[in-house]
Amino acid sequence: xxxxxxVGQRSHQVRxxxxxxxxxxxxxxxxxxxxxxxxxxxxxxxxxxxxSPRLLAAIPTVQDIYHxxxxxxxxxxxxxxQRHSSDRxxxxxxxxxxxxxxxxxxxxxSALRQADAALLFVHGLDIxxxxxxxxxxxxxRLAWAASELGRPLLEMETNLRDFSDRYLDWHLAxxxxxxxxxxxxxxxxxxxxxxxxxxxxxxxxxxxHPVLNPLFSTEDLAIRTLGCEARRVxxxxxxxxxxxxxxxxxxxxxxxxxxxxxxxxxxxLRTMAAMDxxxxxxxxxxxxxxxxxxxxxxxxAPHASLDMFVRDNLEAARLYGxxxxxxxxxxxxxxxxxxxxFRTLRAVVPRRLRNWLYRIVHRGSTRR
Numbered sequence: 001x002x003x004x005x006x007v008g009q010r011s012h013q014v015r016x017x018x019x020x021x022x023x024x025x026x027x028x029x030x031x032x033x034x035x036x037x038x039x040x041x042x043x044x045x046x047x048x049x050x051x052s053p054r055l056l057a058a059i060p061t062v063q064d065i066y067h068x069x070x071x072x073x074x075x076x077x078x079x080x081x082q083r084h085s086s087d088r089x090x091x092x093x094x095x096x097x098x099x100x101x102x103x104x105x106x107x108x109x110s111a112l113r114q115a116d117a118a119l120l121f122v123h124g125l126d127i128x129x130x131x132x133x134x135x136x137x138x139x140x141r142l143a144w145a146a147s148e149l150g151r152p153l154l155e156m157e158t159n160l161r162d163f164s165d166r167y168l169d170w171h172l173a174x175x176x177x178x179x180x181x182x183x184x185x186x187x188x189x190x191x192x193x194x195x196x197x198x199x200x201x202x203x204x205x206x207x208x209h210p211v212l213n214p215l216f217s218t219e220d221l222a223i224r225t226l227g228c229e230a231r232r233v234x235x236x237x238x239x240x241x242x243x244x245x246x247x248x249x250x251x252x253x254x255x256x257x258x259x260x261x262x263x264x265x266x267x268x269l270r271t272m273a274a275m276d277x278x279x280x281x282x283x284x285x286x287x288x289x290x291x292x293x294x295x296x297x298x299x300x301a302p303h304a305s306l307d308m309f310v311r312d313n314l315e316a317a318r319l320y321g322x323x324x325x326x327x328x329x330x331x332x333x334x335x336x337x338x339x340x341x342f343r344t345l346r347a348v349v350p351r352r353l354r355n356w357l358y359r360i361v362h363r364g365s366t367r368r
Contacts, residue, residue: 001184003030005163007037012163018156022184027051028218029180031080033160035059036168036176039066039073047080052218056082062215069172069205098154098185099193099226100178102126103142103250105271106195109235110226111149112242118189119146122181123157125174126253134258138250141260141286145248154188156181175207179216179223193226200228204305233274233312240280249275249286263289266306269299273313273330277322293325297332300339310334 001016003026014033016022027049038045056078063075101107101119111119121142127135139155146153158181164173175194182192196208203209210225217223227235239245249261251271256262263272272291275281281291301307314330316322332338 001026005030005034005037007034007041007167008043014158014160014163016156016158016160016181016184018154018185020154020185020188025052025183025218025220027080027083028055029183031055031059031078032176032180032183032216033164035062035078036066036073036164036173037166038076038078039063040167042074042076044077044079049080050083051080052220053082055216055218056080058215058217062212065209065212065215066168066172070168073168096189097191097193098182098189100182100195101142101146101153103138103145103248104195105232105235105239105249105251106197106227108239108242108245108249109230110193110195111151112239114193114226116151117193118152118154119149120154120156120182120185120192122178123155124159124161125177127255129157129159131255131258134255134260137260141248141250145244148244148247154185156185170207172205172207175209175213175225176216177207179213182223183218183221190220191222191224193224196225196227197232198228199231199234201231202308203228231312232309233277233316236271236274236280237278237316240275240278243283246280246283247285249284257288259288261287263287264292264295266299266301269296270301270309270313272296273326274316276326277313277317277320293329296326296329298338299333307334307339 001022003014005012005014027047028051031047031051034045059078060075066073067075097114097116098118098120099107099110099114101111101121111117123129123135127138143153160177161170164177178194179192194208194213196210198204198206208225210228213223213225252259252261252265252268254262254265256265261268268287272281272287273296275284276291301310310330310333314327314334317327317330
């Protein structure tokens, strides 16, 4: 499917493709994708095709949520004809469920709890479409994991981030983007889950917010957030013993050196620390390098909102009697002075340079 979205004088071409036919819910998908752009540019959002009445009725609340998170996003007029009940898509089998799956902690936790759910992986959201080498490796491992779990793996690719990143930070936009992808696979399932990275105890602006995601639902497809009942460290504890997790866990978003998990970025290090606390790290084969406690002590999160994951790791490490050097490293990573220094350094050292340095230091190890 290809669509053109015009924002002011700028025109964007957005593409979706899959190995199976895409459904006809294109208008709803484009509404979710275009809404932040309309709010940022303060232009009315106009769609020619009919849209789900349920989704259209929820759009004012969606706009209120986005505006509360980013004051530069202003509510705008949304104009679209409403789809009649006679125009509804063919019904899907009751109870057929799918969920977004990347191989990460949140998606593995939800996949293991949703025993019959199909798994949807979308290329182009966290790995550039041009990176065929890493994409192939990720696709192969996720297909293996789905097979071992006895689930179908649905794959799609899209260039939507070329458009969406211009108008809304990805950590706020990804819920609507995933919901749009799910709407285009409407014939496959009746309910779609988006695994959350946060718990009910600490809700903050996020694309997988449990208040936001259900608003993306239509009469044919229910969208919901999964996993808010557990903290990230609790999820690691739940999945750490599972052999499929050991062979396919993927948490890295920097992918330095095109590694499946580079093992040195902040997210890799805090996940490795959590796996180590619960005895799963030694059996996990997906990290390019071993856990380095010195690096862990310097693994300061890029945003203060992510410090909670380190605090939760430290609490669990003390509770479950982790290695003293691991506990000490986590304590250092939470030192306010070190946080200021390393967060400043991270801001001035571009990601491209970090990737180049990783290739030099870890040449040959990025095959994992």
